Amino acid sequence: MQHWNWHDFEDETEAHEPDDFDQYNFSTEDEPAEQIVRQFWAGKLSTGHLYTIGFVRITKQSILNALLGVVEYNGQHLAIPQSGAWVVTFDLSTENNEFAHVELDFKAKRDLVAGVASAVYDHYNVSKAGLYCWYAAREQLISIYDTALGFDVDRKIKLKTIPLMSKINKLGAQGRGYAIITRYY
Amino acid sequence: MQSSRDTTKFPTGEELYAALNRKLKKTSGSITQRKLDTGEYVMHQGRIVPVTVIEEAKAEAVVKRGIISRPKVNLADFEQHAELWLGSRKSIAATTVQRLTRQPIRVIAAAALQQGVSRSTPKDGQLFSYDAKSGRMLPVDNETLGGISDRSKPRKKNTRILGMKSR
Numbered sequence: 135m136q137h138w139n140w141h142d143f144e145d146e147t148e149a150h151e152p153d154d155f156d157q158y159n160f161s162t163e164d165e166p167a168e169q170i171v172r173q174f175w176a177g178k179l180s181t182g183h184l185y186t187i188g189f190v191r192i193t194k195q196s197i198l199n200a201l202l203g204v205v206e207y208n209g210q211h212l213a214i215p216q217s218g219a220w221v222v223t224f225d226l227s228t229e230n231n232e233f234a235h236v237e238l239d240f241k242a243k244r245d246l247v248a249g250v251a252s253a254v255y256d257h258y259n260v261s262k263a264g265l266y267c268w269y270a271a272r273e274q275l276i277s278i279y280d281t282a283l284g285f286d287v288d289r290k291i292k293l294k295t296i297p298l299m300s301k302i303n304k305l306g307a308q309g310r311g312y313a314i315i316t317r318y319y
Numbered sequence: 320m321q322s323s324r325d326t327t328k329f330p331t332g333e334e335l336y337a338a339l340n341r342k343l344k345k346t347s348g349s350i351t352q353r354k355l356d357t358g359e360y361v362m363h364q365g366r367i368v369p370v371t372v373i374e375e376a377k378a379e380a381v382v383k384r385g386i387i388s389r390p391k392v393n394l395a396d397f398e399q400h401a402e403l404w405l406g407s408r409k410s411i412a413a414t415t416v417q418r419l420t421r422q423p424i425r426v427i428a429a430a431a432l433q434q435g436v437s438r439s440t441p442k443d444g445q446l447f448s449y450d451a452k453s454g455r456m457l458p459v460d461n462e463t464l465g466g467i468s469d470r471s472k473p474r475k476k477n478t479r480i481l482g483m484k485s486r
Contacts, residue, residue, distance in 0.1 A: 146346045171346055173354075175369055179376040184367060186347040190339060201332045223339045227347045228367055269336040306332045 177242030
């Protein structure tokens, strides 16, 4: 059993209750979908924002295929590994902006990218997961994800990166899906 | 009769991700409220902000004020410290500021490190010190240990202890 709070995460795995928003059945029949969350501040006090990053464990291949499409990796279709596959989401914690664009100054962008990368790195260190999936809800978020996940190296921003990982971008029907495959895949 | 949801149609990636995001928002709301109740978050100018961010901003403001209100350097002190400037990377002004603002280090004891250490078994009570230059832990030469009384070896009369100021 992981003590996620020791690693600055909140374990928000819900008790198995009918969830109006879980219409796509992230939970299985027997247990709820595991959800781990971290909140962090990006930017200065006056202009920054509070963000929440969430990791939801997926166990169904159909969900993986819907997010990323059918992906070839090492000559085989990318599948849910035994070590675990997680979908990563993040958004503003409080404002209900429906993924609308938020203008960020350099410090906020740096803190945001570093916060996302740190959360993924820390989650990986605890869970030893084999696969992380990502999906950019808007075109404008692609540049942030590219930087956070190491596709677009911005040398001004130092990031924690998962060692010995493979990363693939431009996945899915819209070309906005990402996959991080770790050595535990 | 109301028809049930069409389960033959699987949602797209966007629909799935939107559902995940709604789940995240719901969770985020409960976490935020919980932390407001515990005091970990506070309301600041109508926004929910972690207390640590506010404290950090206050500390930065204090540091900035401290730099602005620093007292002027006495010219006599400046000239005295200028003599001590031995061509380091820092400018005379930086060295002077450093000497004026830092507390002098009062050395209580000093000990030589053993160089060319062999890999023999350490003795009972052996002291080690970290040598930054080599990045290793080196044993301290107990015989030249200054400032710490070694009761197993009583100090001989008129023996000078290394590192101690003569009184």
